[in-house]
Amino acid sequence: MKDQGYYRKEHGACSVQKTWSLQLVTLADTRSTYGKSLEIREHAQLLVVGAGPAGLAAALEAVRRGLRVVLVDEHPVDYATMATDVPFHFGQRMSGAVRNRGRMLERIVEADSQFAQAFEAGIDIRLGIAAWGLFTHEAGLRWVRTRIAGLTNGEEVWFLQYDAAILATGRRDVGLAFPGWNLPGVMGVTAADTLLRRYDALEARDLLVVGSGAEATAFAMQAQKSSRLIVALVEAGDTTVDQNGSQRLAAAGVPIFTKSMIASANGGTEGLQSATIVALGNSSEKRSVACDTVVLASGVTSAIELLDVAGAKIVFCPERGGHVPATDAEGRTSVPMLFAAGDCTGITPDKSRDPQVAADEGCRAASAAAAALSINAGRNWSVPTATPSTTSEIALADRIAWANAQLAVADQGTHVCQCEEVSATDLIGVRPPRYLERNQPATCARSLATLAADGPINQDQIKRLTRAGMGVCQGRRCREQIGAILAAVTRTPLTEIPLPTYRAPVRPLPLSAFAATEEAAVLAENWDVWFGIESQFEEPLPKRFR
Amino acid sequence: MNVRQSTNGASVIVVGGGVTGLSTAWWLARSGIDVMVIEKGIVGWGASGRNGGGATHQHSPLFAEEQQLWPQMEELLGYPTEYRPKRVRLAISEQQMQEAKPGFDRMLRQGFPAEWLDAKQIRDLVPLAAEHVVGGVYFERGGHANPQRTVQAYAWAVQDLGGRILQHTRVMGFERRADSVTAVRTTAGDFSCDQLVVAAGPQTGLLSRLLGTEVPVAPARADMIVTEPLPLMPIGGVDGNSLYGRQTLRGNLAYGGGPHEWLRVSNSSEGQRPSSPLALNIAKRLSEIFPKARHIRIIRSWAGIVENTPDGRPVIDRLPTAINAVFATMSSVGFGLSPASGRAICELVMQGKCSFADLSDFRLSRFGNLSPSWREELGWIPPESEGNHASAA
Ligand SMILES: Cc1cc2nc3c(=O)[nH]c(=O)nc-3n(C[C@H](O)[C@H](O)[C@H](O)COP(=O)(O)OP(=O)(O)OC[C@H]3O[C@@H](n4cnc5c(N)ncnc54)[C@H](O)[C@@H]3O)c2cc1C
Ligand SMILES: Cc1cc2nc3c(=O)[nH]c(=O)nc-3n(C[C@H](O)[C@H](O)[C@H](O)COP(=O)(O)OP(=O)(O)OC[C@H]3O[C@@H](n4cnc5c(N)ncnc54)[C@H](O)[C@@H]3O)c2cc1C
Numbered sequence A: 001m002k003d004q005g006y007y008r009k010e011h012g013a014c015s016v017q018k019t020w021s022l023q024l025v026t027l028a029d030t031r032s033t034y035g036k037s038l039e040i041r042e043h044a045q046l047l048v049v050g051a052g053p054a055g056l057a058a059a060l061e062a063v064r065r066g067l068r069v070v071l072v073d074e075h076p077v078d079y080a081t082m083a084t085d086v087p088f089h090f091g092q093r094m095s096g097a098v099r100n101r102g103r104m105l106e107r108i109v110e111a112d113s114q115f116a117q118a119f120e121a122g123i124d125i126r127l128g129i130a131a132w133g134l135f136t137h138e139a140g141l142r143w144v145r146t147r148i149a150g151l152t153n154g155e156e157v158w159f160l161q162y163d164a165a166i167l168a169t170g171r172r173d174v175g176l177a178f179p180g181w182n183l184p185g186v187m188g189v190t191a192a193d194t195l196l197r198r199y200d201a202l203e204a205r206d207l208l209v210v211g212s213g214a215e216a217t218a219f220a221m222q223a224q225k226s227s228r229l230i231v232a233l234v235e236a237g238d239t240t241v242d243q244n245g246s247q248r249l250a251a252a253g254v255p256i257f258t259k260s261m262i263a264s265a266n267g268g269t270e271g272l273q274s275a276t277i278v279a280l281g282n283s284s285e286k287r288s289v290a291c292d293t294v295v296l297a298s299g300v301t302s303a304i305e306l307l308d309v310a311g312a313k314i315v316f317c318p319e320r321g322g323h324v325p326a327t328d329a330e331g332r333t334s335v336p337m338l339f340a341a342g343d344c345t346g347i348t349p350d351k352s353r354d355p356q357v358a359a360d361e362g363c364r365a366a367s368a369a370a371a372a373l374s375i376n377a378g379r380n381w382s383v384p385t386a387t388p389s390t391t392s393e394i395a396l397a398d399r400i401a402w403a404n405a406q407l408a409v410a411d412q413g414t415h416v417c418q419c420e421e422v423s424a425t426d427l428i429g430v431r432p433p434r435y436l437e438r439n440q441p442a443t444c445a446r447s448l449a450t451l452a453a454d455g456p457i458n459q460d461q462i463k464r465l466t467r468a469g470m471g472v473c474q475g476r477r478c479r480e481q482i483g484a485i486l487a488a489v490t491r492t493p494l495t496e497i498p499l500p501t502y503r504a505p506v507r508p509l510p511l512s513a514f515a516a517t518e519e520a521a522v523l524a525e526n527w528d529v530w531f532g533i534e535s536q537f538e539e540p541l542p543k544r545f546r
Numbered sequence B: 001m002n003v004r005q006s007t008n009g010a011s012v013i014v015v016g017g018g019v020t021g022l023s024t025a026w027w028l029a030r031s032g033i034d035v036m037v038i039e040k041g042i043v044g045w046g047a048s049g050r051n052g053g054g055a056t057h058q059h060s061p062l063f064a065e066e067q068q069l070w071p072q073m074e075e076l077l078g079y080p081t082e083y084r085p086k087r088v089r090l091a092i093s094e095q096q097m098q099e100a101k102p103g104f105d106r107m108l109r110q111g112f113p114a115e116w117l118d119a120k121q122i123r124d125l126v127p128l129a130a131e132h133v134v135g136g137v138y139f140e141r142g143g144h145a146n147p148q149r150t151v152q153a154y155a156w157a158v159q160d161l162g163g164r165i166l167q168h169t170r171v172m173g174f175e176r177r178a179d180s181v182t183a184v185r186t187t188a189g190d191f192s193c194d195q196l197v198v199a200a201g202p203q204t205g206l207l208s209r210l211l212g213t214e215v216p217v218a219p220a221r222a223d224m225i226v227t228e229p230l231p232l233m234p235i236g237g238v239d240g241n242s243l244y245g246r247q248t249l250r251g252n253l254a255y256g257g258g259p260h261e262w263l264r265v266s267n268s269s270e271g272q273r274p275s276s277p278l279a280l281n282i283a284k285r286l287s288e289i290f291p292k293a294r295h296i297r298i299i300r301s302w303a304g305i306v307e308n309t310p311d312g313r314p315v316i317d318r319l320p321t322a323i324n325a326v327f328a329t330m331s332s333v334g335f336g337l338s339p340a341s342g343r344a345i346c347e348l349v350m351q352g353k354c355s356f357a358d359l360s361d362f363r364l365s366r367f368g369n370l371s372p373s374w375r376e377e378l379g380w381i382p383p384e385s386e387g388n389h390a391s392a393a
Helices: A022-026 A053-064 A079-083 A101-111 A113-120 A189-199 A214-225 A243-251 A305-309 A349-353 A355-374 A394-409 A424-428 A441-445 A448-454 A459-466 A479-490 A511-515 A521-525 B019-030 B063-077 B094-109 B119-125 B147-160 B201-209 B278-289 B338-351 B374-378
Strands: A042-049 A069-073 A124-127 A130-135 A147-152 A157-167 A171-173 A186-188 A206-210 A229-234 A260-268 A271-279 A282-290 A293-296 A300-302 A314-317 A322-325 A338-340 A415-417 B009-015 B035-038 B084-091 B114-118 B135-144 B164-166 B171-177 B180-186 B189-198 B218-227 B238-240 B244-247 B253-256 B297-308 B315-319 B322-329
Touching (some): A101 A124, A130 A157, A171 A189, A206 A214, A229 A260, A300 A322, A424 A479, A459 A479, B009 B019, B019 B147, B019 B189, B094 B114, B119 B135, B147 B164, B189 B201, B253 B278, B278 B297, B322 B338
Parallel strands (some): A186 A293, A206 A229, B009 B035, B009 B189, B035 B164, B189 B322
Antiparallel strands (some): A147 A157, B114 B135, B238 B244, B315 B322
């Protein structure tokens, strides 16, 4: 540890001398972030994250308005990452074709004609690149002078500086635990749709779809068109959610079970062979259906992790599907020069049916970004207040219905959090993880009920105690269902359970990717293990000096 | 001191539900005192639930007591803490070997065993360690625990002994009669008390000012990262390469180190944003000591806010301007010492002095001549303030 130079002590004593002259003020603590800088590899006038309909439309509109655009999208994702159910719940249903990343890259570009246009328009498109963090100058990060994004290709990490950014990061599935949901073959609808349409690599023949909302019906029809068999639709509610779509599927011969739940997925190491469906409220009414894949479409949620990490204000908005960034009509978030568009700003049935809705949002955000850049609007950014926020629970009542349904079929071995092996019983008992003594009397006397008596339920606190959501999939498969279970069990409205925080890196990144990173010399030279206050770790003062 | 139970007050009120305040409350409750902890958020939501979990502070007069207590804490509290003894500090260069020497000498001088290890011995204890590791030191005394579990263990144990914990309640001020505090003003009303303990972390300075004396502290932010789990190594408490950290009992590597950011004192709860670009630099250093773990993925990062006194050492003392109020800050090194710091504060409250350690180093009077601009003089200043560099492209 180096001396701070001006910090003098006598005999290890630590009296601060009042005689210092004010000239010394200029010597800022070298061990602090003061005056530190980052190695920044590249610059973009406009960074767009996500090359779905919203991101592509935004990028195209932005170049039309004369901006220089870098567009990144993490697809094609490598096989190993998919195998850990990142970024979606792939359930090992990707075919071997996914291993050929070069081919997948072509395939993704072919799948959407907008890509051709975007290349032609001169957009700098980076596929296979994920954004893992977004940082701006703010309290606690005042040393970060500009707006930067952490990027990675899985082998390296680096920073890109941007003047404005549009996040068009789309959506993610909400998991649903039931016995056997950890088997290969149980997957999320966003993962299934991605493998089907974007990768053409969905290894599934006979699919059971859980859920009857717009994403469930849209996917089922899409899958039928691609010569897959939809063996049934299962809905926990009294009626189907997307009634038109469900009727069309029923007319095409798909059995639809309402007031029902998938009781188990059955199979072994060879994979899924069947699923058992149970009538809710009548556990003796069970039927088994043969299938090799179960597609969970019981819930979807906006992919807001980058927005949360960037510090954008997040609100709970039932009619937009849960937690979404506060945005105005043009996609401005609460963070200066940061915009959001498409599914990541909220999911409504029309968005799930028609990609044009997301694309239109992308266009609007791009025009607003172009205008903001031309007047350097970052200085006087006003926080949007336009987000409609009803306290109505109606739109998300189905999430609670699914939570109750899953509690009805769960057994002790059903892990809501697969990574950390936490069951609903563990959550309700706030039980410590398996590697600890779990049966101490005091521990057993504690539960969700005692925690609720001490203050409002907080999912991050329960995560700390049970480890639910602390695993390598970064809570992707369990985050929302844990919230719903906590709400259902404690009869707390979902709105009142605070959003568990997202943290960078928003994708799991191997240490090897960091090994080769460049580090600004000023950071390297002044790196210390702790504050570098010399008198901090000295022994007690010898008596004679006191 | 009276043992009494009243709903709108307590014999001792402790402000701050971090490890320092909670341990104090637990020791008080064990002595039969009616105690109430008031916490503005959830217990452990400050630094106490976001730290490295290290318990190897041989410089402190409280270390001997801390080391005596840690192995018993789980049983005494009745809840798991994940405490594990022993600590290794490894070096991947000769220079790092040199840097380990002061800590080694200190440990011996304090009368605890310490050993130099060669590269092979290090690799036996820390199988993930790099081939190019040079050697290191081994401490029998020292260790680590899970901060989040420990904080909750204290809190629950306080309740089990009849103490009360009021969460989501912020202390706004105090009522006084002559030199004594008679009540604490909070967002949930007033609570009377015979004695007051304030262990409010970064807010300790602001609260002390309300009572006419300033406990000088400067708040700062520090970052950590964590990986996915790995098989357990024989020793989990491993520092090195200017990083501190531990392998958790679940197997994750949780590490921190590097620059802190000084925050503005006026609003010391600012800067909580959990993620920072420093995750990259910490990960890079971690990959240098554990190259065998190169395939292991970083899954989270976080930050905590700690306070430091001008000399980086604790204050545990009564306020001259409020004789029944004990103020405590551990000056950014308070998790590991918490079993002992709480006991010391409890004794100070009950008996006026600590029986097992000499706390004279922690007196507030050492800052009697402090210049009002001490933070600036030390250079403990936030990076250029909001002049909005962010808008410069
Ligand atoms: C079952 C189903 C069928 C559908 N069928 C169609 C269809 O046939 N045609 C169609 O156009 N749309 C279809 N949709 C999509 C639907 O219309 C969506 O509303 C639309 O795709 C939303 O677009 P988006 O750009 O907001 O998000 P998305 O299309 O989801 O795009 C978001 C993109 O951001 C990327 N991303 C997210 N985070 C990061 C990060 N951190 N770093 C890098 N990249 C990141 C994602 O990989 C993704 O590519 C379907 C949807 C469903 C559920
Ligand atoms: C990244 C990091 C790593 C660290 N690593 C280690 C380590 O390895 N070993 C170690 O020993 N130490 C470590 N530390 C330091 C250690 O965490 C702290 O010193 C210790 O937690 C301080 O505990 P505390 O109870 O004194 O304060 P805090 O944890 O700050 O608790 C104070 C509490 O008071 C509450 N409060 C404040 N104002 C009010 C008010 N007005 N009304 C009501 N409540 C109020 C706050 O909400 C807070 O919960 C680390 C710290 C950080 C940030």
